[in-house]
Amino acid sequence: MTNIKRFFKDESGATAIEYGLLVALISIAAIAGFDLLGANLLTNFTNSAAELI
Incomplete structure (x- = not known):
């Protein structure tokens, strides 16, 4: 049970996820x-190329 509480209190990976x-x-x-x-x-490039030719 203490491992579960510790898991939910641990915020070490929150910044990386954000x-x-x-x-x-x-x-x-x-x-x-x-x-x-x-x-x-x-x-635009197609029109410019057509005008140059």
């Missing part, structure tokens, strides 16, 4: 942003 979740959220936001931005960049 940083992991933060990195995951930032990664998801970056991937979504790159996906949306990538389509616009492709269109």
Whole structure:
């Protein structure tokens, strides 16, 4: 029983988990942003290339 109480009081891994979740959220936001931005960049580069030719 004391091991279970000690387990729930122990917060040594909480910071690592919080940083992991933060990195995951930032990664998801970056991937979504790159996906949306990538389509616009492709269109702009295609239009620019067509105007140069």
